[in-house]
Amino acid sequence: MTTTILILAALALALFIAALRRKDGSHTEGLASGAKLFYSYLPLLLLAFLAAGLLQVALPPELISGWLGAEAGWRGILIGSFSGMLVAAGPYVSFPIFASIMQGGAGIGTVVALVTSWSLLTFSKLPFELAVLGPKFTVVRITIVILMPPIAGFLAHIFFAGIL
């Protein structure tokens, strides 16, 4: 979180200085353009944050670890592929949950399917994507990535189940 803001601020500053050195008013134009962009997206972003907050309470992450238990093999991969999207939380909350599921005895295929499903399909990112890129892009993306978690899980299970 702090690192991200530092990197972003440094990036903004570097771009601002680059704009300033053009001596043609690019720096104010750039900031004004950013502000305009921000205002035009603000109503959608507010809705997105409301949706993200409500998701956290409507779908508590602990729910998922209860379902998965010690599932391994094909069944675990399928359950993992669909339950990952229900983990509506960022990496700081999600990875500890996945780690506890793995320690509970879930197979590598299950864990890989779960992490992939959460990465690609978590409900918590959807509001932002809808707000900024629009519903058509979101629908096409989901159509494309929906089979990736089980594929990743199967690959991990077939090739790596032996080494763990």
Add this chain to the structure above:
Amino acid sequence: MKRTMFIMSLAVVGLAISAWYQGGMDLLGTGVMAGILMFIDVLPMLIAAFAVSGLVQVLINPQMINNFLGEGKGLKGVTLGAVAGSVIPGGPYVYYPLSASFATAGVQASTLMAFVVSKSLWDLARIPMEVAIIGFTPAMIRLLVTLPFPILAGLLVYWFYPGLTRQMLPVQKMEEDKQ
């Protein structure tokens, strides 16, 4: 734009009803507060992200972004999009505004698809955390089996959804503004 507003509002109402059904006004209030707190928490980042977005728009002309992210060049654009997604730090409230400014500059939907999928799967800033919490070997296996996905997703858009670029919200917005 209006359609997106409508869909988002429906989602919020649906979630609010689900929260209220599960835990009454208390849980609903907790959810709304969580959203507001999250918003306040990331506001500095949002402002920085939109400042970067605006400055990028002014500093880098569309031709440059197009040349760099390879307009219509399929695999090249998709690969560069995937690399950009892996390197750019920050959460969805950072990279989505950025992808909006890319889209406005003329970057293709296939490239942005690779960018977004790569951000989900190859996020360099997230890998250390994944290694630390779920372990080195499982994290590397996860990375290895999902390695081709961002480029594959981009290519699928390039081959099968050539019209998607014009259907993205930032591009539609830009055209509404022109009229």
